[in-house]
Amino acid sequence: MTGNKYEVALDETWDLFGSLMSGARSGLVGVISAEPLSDAAQNAVKSSAKALGYGDDACTFILTEGLEEHALFVLLEGLDPLCLVAADGKTAALLGQAYRCSVPTGDACRLFGRTAVSFIDFESLLKTPQDKQIAWALLKKLPKLNS
Numbered sequence: 001m002t003g004n005k006y007e008v009a010l011d012e013t014w015d016l017f018g019s020l021m022s023g024a025r026s027g028l029v030g031v032i033s034a035e036p037l038s039d040a041a042q043n044a045v046k047s048s049a050k051a052l053g054y055g056d057d058a059c060t061f062i063l064t065e066g067l068e069e070h071a072l073f074v075l076l077e078g079l080d081p082l083c084l085v086a087a088d089g090k091t092a093a094l095l096g097q098a099y100r101c102s103v104p105t106g107d108a109c110r111l112f113g114r115t116a117v118s119f120i121d122f123e124s125l126l127k128t129p130q131d132k133q134i135a136w137a138l139l140k141k142l143p144k145l146n147s
Contacts (some may be wrong), residue, residue: 004079013078020063027060029142031079034064034090035041041123045085053146069097083142084111086118108141117141
């Protein structure tokens, strides 16, 4: 076995769940959704991550299709992102089951030491400038990496 234990876990996670993931291989921001996010939604999260100091390639997009709570937990702990974004209410509920805690939609919480924010429907918030500001306000609750 080569590499450190974090690289090994990351490799195993991509081997097991790679068909459900796209984007950055070791993303600092795990973006979880029940349905694939549109290009506009992905770009909005990427832009927000960049504005918070995470850089250009910070997001790993994760589909929960067919995942049970334990599998989602294994996936996220293997990926080990710095923070999480649940893009819809269904995903927020599954995330709460996986971590055995309440994951409130429209707010931030902590899951195993990482900040998570969850939306009822992130895609719908991209339709008007006012709703985009609501989405941005929630995304700003993620930790900043720049000073």
